[in-house]
Amino acid sequence: MANNKLRKVDIIFTPYSAAPYEILRLTMQKEKNAVIDEIIESGLRGRGGAGFPTGYKWRFMANQPGDEKYVICNADEGEPGTFKDRKLLVEVPRKVISGMAIAAYATNSNKGFIYLRGEYNYLIPALEKELLIFHEYAEKFGLDFQIEIFSGAGAYVCGEETALIESMEGKRGEPRNKPPFPIQEGFMGKPTLVNNVETFASATMICRVGAETYKSYGTDDQHGSKLFSISGDSPKEGVHELELGMKISDFVEEFGDGDTKAVQIGGVAGFCIPRKNFETAIIGEGNTTGGATMIFNSTRSMYNVLHNYLEFFAEESCGQCTPCRIGTQQLLKGIEAVKKGEKPESYLNDLIKLSRTMKITSKCGLGQSVTNSFVSIVENFREEMIY
Amino acid sequence: MSKLISLKIDGQQVEVEEGTTILEAARKINVNIPTLCHHEDLCVAGNCRVCVVEVNGRERLEASCCTPAPEGMEIWTNTAKVRNARSEIVSLLVSEHNTQCTTCYRNTNCELQDLAAEYNVDGNRYLSVLKPGLKVDTSSWSIEKDDSKCIRCQRCVRTCRELQHVNALTAACKGQDMKISTFLDLPFNEVVCTNCGQCVNRCPTGALTERRYFNQVWEAIGDPKKHVVMNTAPSVRVALGEMLGYEIGTRVTGKMVTAMRKMGVDSVLDTDFTADLTIIEEGNELLQRLKKVLVEKDSSVKLPMITSCSPGWVKFIEHMFPNHLGHLSTCKSPQQMFGTLSKTYYAEQKGIDPKDIVSIAIMPCAAKKYEANRPEMSDSGYRDIDAGLTTREFGLMIKQAGLDFKNLPDTEFDSIMGESTGAAVIFGATGGVMEAALRTAYAVVTGRPVPFENLNITAVRGTDGIREASIKVEGCLPEWNFLEGATLNVAVAHGLKNARIIMDEIAAGTSKYHFIEVMACPGGCIGGGGQPIPTNAEIRAKRTQAIYEEDMGKPIRMSHENPEIVKIYEEYLQEPLGHKSHKLLHTHYTPRNRY
Numbered sequence: 001m002a003n004n005k006l007r008k009v010d011i012i013f014t015p016y017s018a019a020p021y022e023i024l025r026l027t028m029q030k031e032k033n034a035v036i037d038e039i040i041e042s043g044l045r046g047r048g049g050a051g052f053p054t055g056y057k058w059r060f061m062a063n064q065p066g067d068e069k070y071v072i073c074n075a076d077e078g079e080p081g082t083f084k085d086r087k088l089l090v091e092v093p094r095k096v097i098s099g100m101a102i103a104a105y106a107t108n109s110n111k112g113f114i115y116l117r118g119e120y121n122y123l124i125p126a127l128e129k130e131l132l133i134f135h136e137y138a139e140k141f142g143l144d145f146q147i148e149i150f151s152g153a154g155a156y157v158c159g160e161e162t163a164l165i166e167s168m169e170g171k172r173g174e175p176r177n178k179p180p181f182p183i184q185e186g187f188m189g190k191p192t193l194v195n196n197v198e199t200f201a202s203a204t205m206i207c208r209v210g211a212e213t214y215k216s217y218g219t220d221d222q223h224g225s226k227l228f229s230i231s232g233d234s235p236k237e238g239v240h241e242l243e244l245g246m247k248i249s250d251f252v253e254e255f256g257d258g259d260t261k262a263v264q265i266g267g268v269a270g271f272c273i274p275r276k277n278f279e280t281a282i283i284g285e286g287n288t289t290g291g292a293t294m295i296f297n298s299t300r301s302m303y304n305v306l307h308n309y310l311e312f313f314a315e316e317s318c319g320q321c322t323p324c325r326i327g328t329q330q331l332l333k334g335i336e337a338v339k340k341g342e343k344p345e346s347y348l349n350d351l352i353k354l355s356r357t358m359k360i361t362s363k364c365g366l367g368q369s370v371t372n373s374f375v376s377i378v379e380n381f382r383e384e385m386i387y
Numbered sequence: 388m389s390k391l392i393s394l395k396i397d398g399q400q401v402e403v404e405e406g407t408t409i410l411e412a413a414r415k416i417n418v419n420i421p422t423l424c425h426h427e428d429l430c431v432a433g434n435c436r437v438c439v440v441e442v443n444g445r446e447r448l449e450a451s452c453c454t455p456a457p458e459g460m461e462i463w464t465n466t467a468k469v470r471n472a473r474s475e476i477v478s479l480l481v482s483e484h485n486t487q488c489t490t491c492y493r494n495t496n497c498e499l500q501d502l503a504a505e506y507n508v509d510g511n512r513y514l515s516v517l518k519p520g521l522k523v524d525t526s527s528w529s530i531e532k533d534d535s536k537c538i539r540c541q542r543c544v545r546t547c548r549e550l551q552h553v554n555a556l557t558a559a560c561k562g563q564d565m566k567i568s569t570f571l572d573l574p575f576n577e578v579v580c581t582n583c584g585q586c587v588n589r590c591p592t593g594a595l596t597e598r599r600y601f602n603q604v605w606e607a608i609g610d611p612k613k614h615v616v617m618n619t620a621p622s623v624r625v626a627l628g629e630m631l632g633y634e635i636g637t638r639v640t641g642k643m644v645t646a647m648r649k650m651g652v653d654s655v656l657d658t659d660f661t662a663d664l665t666i667i668e669e670g671n672e673l674l675q676r677l678k679k680v681l682v683e684k685d686s687s688v689k690l691p692m693i694t695s696c697s698p699g700w701v702k703f704i705e706h707m708f709p710n711h712l713g714h715l716s717t718c719k720s721p722q723q724m725f726g727t728l729s730k731t732y733y734a735e736q737k738g739i740d741p742k743d744i745v746s747i748a749i750m751p752c753a754a755k756k757y758e759a760n761r762p763e764m765s766d767s768g769y770r771d772i773d774a775g776l777t778t779r780e781f782g783l784m785i786k787q788a789g790l791d792f793k794n795l796p797d798t799e800f801d802s803i804m805g806e807s808t809g810a811a812v813i814f815g816a817t818g819g820v821m822e823a824a825l826r827t828a829y830a831v832v833t834g835r836p837v838p839f840e841n842l843n844i845t846a847v848r849g850t851d852g853i854r855e856a857s858i859k860v861e862g863c864l865p866e867w868n869f870l871e872g873a874t875l876n877v878a879v880a881h882g883l884k885n886a887r888i889i890m891d892e893i894a895a896g897t898s899k900y901h902f903i904e905v906m907a908c909p910g911g912c913i914g915g916g917g918q919p920i921p922t923n924a925e926i927r928a929k930r931t932q933a934i935y936e937e938d939m940g941k942p943i944r945m946s947h948e949n950p951e952i953v954k955i956y957e958e959y960l961q962e963p964l965g966h967k968s969h970k971l972l973h974t975h976y977t978p979r980n981r982y
Contacts, residue, residue: 155561172558177433177453319539319565320434320558326479329516329563337514350512357475360447360468361436368447 006250007243009217009225011205012198013092021137024098027207028105028141035106036062039203041211043223048074048159048196049266050365051288054203057193060183061107064191069109071100071145072168072187072194076117076152076159079267080312081292084227084239085197089116089123092201093130097147099200101138102207103193104145112147113187115164118154156316160364161194163318174318175364196290198227219245222284226291232264233257233297249278252295259297262380267292268309269369272302274380302381303339306374310335313370324367327358331374335385345386348378392458397465409451409462410438420464421473421502423480424540425452426589427923428909429549435540436476437502440464448472474506482513484592485521485535491593496920498591499538516563526574528760529582529598529753537567537594543586550909551883553703555580567594579706579981581883583699583907584753584777584916597753597917600774601784607745607773608651614739617647618658618725618804619749622815622912623778625933626751629919630782631792636929638937641797648798650788654733657800658748659807661721661728662814662823664955665696666946668972669718669820670828671963673902674867682869689713691878691893691900694820696720698758699907699916701976703883708890709978717973721814722748722755723764726771727971728804732959736803741769748775751815751915754907766971777917806951809842809938816931817881817911818847818854821904825858825877826945832860832867842944848935850910850924852885853878855900877902882909 016023027035040055061069073096077085088096100112116123131147138145155173157163162176165187186192195203202224206214214224222244231237234255242251252260263273266289273281283289296305310332319325334351337343355371362368378385390405396413403412408431413420423435433453440451443461448469456462463469481503488494517535524532539558544567547556555578559568569578587595607613628637647655673692679685695701695716704715719727725748730741748755752775758764759772776784785792800806810826813819822844829837836842837858846856855878863871878900880889886905892898908914913930914922943949960967 157561174558177431177450179455313562315562315564317562317565319561319563320432320541322434322436322476322479322538325539325562325565326483326516330479330482330513333514333516343514354475354513357472361439361450361472361476363433363436363450 003219003243003245006246006254009241009243011209011214011217011225012088012095012201012227012241016208020094020133021098021101021141023204023208024101024105024137024143025141027102028143032062032106032108035102035207038211039206042206042214043218044199044202044206044214045222045288046196047198047202047226047290049079049269049288049290054195054199057183057195058103058107061109061191061193064183066191068111068190069107070187070190070192071104071107071109071112072164072192073100073112073114073197073200074159074161074164074194075114075120075197076164077120077197078117078156078159079269079290079292081231081264081267081294082229082290084229084291086120086123087239088197088201088227089120089127093127094134095201095204096197097130097134099195099203100147101134101143101145102203103195103200105143107193109193110144110146112145113168114147114149115152115168116149117152121151124149124151155318156312157318157364157366160366163364164194165192174320175366177363198291217243219282221245226284226289228291228293230255230293230295232295233260233300234295244284246283247279248273248281248283251283251293252278256295257297260295261298261300262296262302264292264294264296264305264373265289266372268312268373269365271372272305272376272380302377302384303335306335306377306385307332309373313366317366321363321367323358324362324370327354327362327367328370330354331370335378338385348382348385352378392456394456394459395461397463403456405455405458407456409440409449409454409456412456413451413462413464418464420451421505422452423498423502423538423591424542426542426545428589429542429545432541432545435480435538437473439469439472439476441466441469470506474508477502477506478508478512480538481508481510483516484538485517485533486510491536492596492599493593497593524575525598526576527580527582527598527757528576529756530575530580530584530587531596531598532575533594533596534566536592538592539565539567540591541567542589542591543567543595546585546589549884550585551581551583551907552887553579553581553883556586581699581702581706581907582754582757582916583883585908587753587916588914588918588920588922597777597779598756599780600756601776601780604747604774604776604784607747612743613745614653614743615651615745615747616654616656616729616733617652617747617749618656618661618722618729619643619647620658620722620751620815620912621662621812621934621937622751622915622918622930623749623781625815625913625930625937626778626918627782630779631785635926636933638933640937641799642792642795644800645795645798646785646788646790646792649790649795650784652747654801656725656729656804657807658721658725659811659814660804660949660951661724662811663808663946663949663952664724664972665718665721666810666823666827667952667956667963668968669694669716670824670831672716672718673824673828674832675964677901678869681873691898691903692716693903693905696814696820697754697905697907698752699754700883700886700905702754702757702979703886703907704890705977705979706981707887708894709980711890711893712976712978714893715976717975719972719974720758722750722775723758723771723974724972725804726759726764727767730767730769730771731971732955733804741767745773746771748772749778749781750775751778751912751918753777753916755917763974779917779919782919803951803954806949807941808946808949809941809944810946811949812937812941813934815912816848816934817906818849818879818904819911819934821847821877821879821902823946824902827947829858829860830945830947832864832870833862834864835862836945841939847877847879847904850928852882853880853888855879875902876900877904879904881906881911883907
């Protein structure tokens with residue numbers, strides 16, 4: 001069920017004037033289990049894009065034995081078209097850090113890392129300064145939790161949590177086989193909770209406003225609000241916090257330039273929605289999103305758009321598994337060959353079939369998700385692929 | 388033991404321990420799932436995705452090599468969805484591959500070729516994404532690397548890292564540019580590589596091969612002015628058969644000798660002869676070192692002494708522990724002793740000008756090629772060994788010669804330098820050099836054979852990475868009185884991972900051993916980098932068993948009783964560690980760096 005209309009909300013960025021880390025202090029007065037219950041109750045899902053229910057992840061983590069447990073904030077924001085995590089780290093780093101600390105408190109973890117993408121290194125001095133304040137308060141509150149910043153080196157695949165952990169261990173950033181999941185064996189083989197920047201910030205605000213209030217936003221399937229990084233042919237580019245469950249038509253009406261042809265939801269790993277589906281498609285329903293939303297108007301060639309995506313994938317695949325490494329190259333070369341007339345247009349069907357094989361056989365989310373944009377663009381804009 | 392779980396594979400119930408992979412569970416009930424990146428000697432990778440299977444209720448296919456068998460679930464290994472996915476994955480690999488199979492050294496022994504045939508993949512299904520202009524790296528004397536044949540399974544990377552602790556190879560770059568690279572992408576001869584060839588043994592395709600020299604050998608054989616002598620290492624005779632249609636672990640010594648003769652080799656000799664000689668020289672070196680340390684308190688002499696027969700190991704210690712080269716026995720390897728003697732002693736005895744002698748070694752080894760080319764290996768005044776071939780190259784030569792190998796008669800090695808003992812034969816298996824040395828050293832010191840049934844020192848045999856034994860020396864002959872009552876601690880290590888453990892102890896000053904045998908390759912020479920492909924624990928065990936059978940079948944089983952050995956000391960060398968020995972049979976080592 002969609003909402004009646006698009007609603008802008010202001011939860012995540014709303015200022016709170018209380019003393020530093022007041023939400024953390026108040027949250028720490030609650031039972032650990034009650035904190036996790038609250039997060040479960042809120043319906044919060046991972047805001048990086050995969051959409052795993054955050055509270056359940058925390059519960060699994062809390063149940064892991066061991067006195068060395070890690071909390072990692074995934075700030076490797078690499079999905080093309082997303083820039084909301086940067087805004088959070090610039091404007092409300094305290095909410096992000098509070099979220100990490102709340103997670104650490106609730107799951108008995110004692111060490112935290114912010115995995116910051118290499119391009120965001122300029123944020124380090126400000127973050128370090130905030131961490132000094134945090135550590136001071138953590139000590140005051142009796143919370144044994146230290147946070148360090150780890151600077152990534154710029155590979156897209158390192159946003160995948162196990163590749164991220166590999167890279168932190170000084171290895172090549174390649175996804176691991178799962179199971180074991182990071183919650184079981186993560187950084188240095190210890191239980192590790194990895195959440196997105198926005199997930200932590202949202203968790204902080206849930207602790208502040210309460211699960212019930214948070215849950216009053218959104219739909220039955222998608223609760224709360226979400227940050228959207230809006231780019232492309234839009235007069236209102238930027239980060240916007242919106243209630244989940246809006247129809248694309250409402251979204252386009254608000255953010256489009258009046259000539260919107262297609263909307264790419266969830267970055268290049270997401271889906272491309274053509275105009276004919278604007279009325280029926282609902283953002284976030286059946287397709288969780290990290291919030292990267294690109295708007296294309298009728299002047300754009302969808303062939304060029306797809307070509308650009310595929311070039312990106314062919315370069316950013318880690319290269320270890322066959323379907324992703326070679327499949328991305330085949331899709332790229334394949335649409336080029338069809339466009340040039342070197343392959344018949346029916347070859348597009350072979351490529352769609354290949355992309356579906358990539359979805360079910362690739363090792364990690366990168367290769368598995370290429371099919372989303374590929375199929376949705378090729379099927380909906382087939383004539384643009386050929387002529 | 389962990390908990391048992393049960394599941395169904397293709398409708399068949401199977402019980403396995405929790406944590407068992409789907410692949411292992413399937414193999415247990417003889418359900419064959421194809422693999423490429425998987426190798427039982429190595430950790431799981433899950434890269435190639437050829438082994439995918441369907442798990443009921445999951446949309447995604449699971450890579451069976453890295454997915455734990457799920458309790459109570461139904462697995463399907465042969466559905467349309469699975470077959471289609473595998474076929475597409477193999478097609479993708481083919482599209483990235485240099486498919487000039489007819490001219491590939493691994494033609495008919497290639498795992499990608501087998502799978503492509505099995506799935507009857509259409510080579511034109513996808514466009515070629517093979518990078519143009521890839522060059523074969525032929526810089527190394529031992530190993531060739533052809534990236535156009537590489538399927539990025541990373542078996543070589545895992546071999547070099549896990550089994551050998553050398554890390555000469557690694558995955559580099561990402562996406563379409565991802566490749567297997569050496570350090571800084573330098574040529575193979577400039578990086579830290581021990582030339583062990585274990586990567587070659589595990590490469591599923593022709594991306595990594597040994598550098599081949601058999602054409603030069605044919606040329607020499609065909610040259611009437613040249614006198615070609617060939618020597619074969621002990622482990623060749625128990626593995627060569629695999630290339631020629633025999634069961635694994637079949638001994639083909641007699642036929643092998645006949646084949647060489649029929650190929651036109653002038654003199655068919657045995658590396659085992661110089662293996663026996665190594666035992667005499669090395670055994671005496673050990674006793675001398677013990678005397679210098681225990682009696683003369685000479686602190687410049689290093690204990691433990693470590694064997695030096697394995698050229699991969701020698702290069703490893705030169706790179707990794709250059710400050711501890713004093714522990715290596717100064718004895719040349721049997722191959723190099725043979726080479727020197729073939730152009731001195733043999734030439735003299737036969738009245739042949741050494742410049743006309745071409746000395747060829749047939750070895751289970753890739754590193755022997757490098758060893759033969761070491762600049763210092765020319766004590767005869769000539770290149771001591773002119774070419775080192777692998778068992779694989781030799782098998783190919785037999786095929787090229789058109790010989791009906793299975794129907795060849797068995798014949799004996801030529802003389803001189805063709806006689807050997809069981810002690811020399813067991814050089815081919817890990818622990819063999821140690822056992823051979825103990826058989827002789829004990830007899831020299833006490834005048835009695837080693838106190839083990841049938842001379843079989845089983846404590847140093849086996850497959851554990853490091854094995855140790857202690858032998859109490861009692862009833863010494865007067866000359867060796869200083870050893871009376873002493874306990875000799877010995878150790879055996881195979882695989883360079885284990886060699887590193889041994890060396891770390893030595894470097895830390897905590898080693899309790901007097902004598903250590905190290906072989907670079909897992910299993911020793913029977914698992915060498917020049918042996919027939921594939922390799923796994925079962926194959927190595929069968930070859931090892933054949934080696935010990937060959938030993939038991941020999942009338943003489945102690946090196947010092949080899950009549951040709953007795954004769955060479957009488958006629959030529961005079962005494963172990965004597966002047967001539969030092970000139971011809973001993974060598975020195977080169978400290979190298981980690982770049």
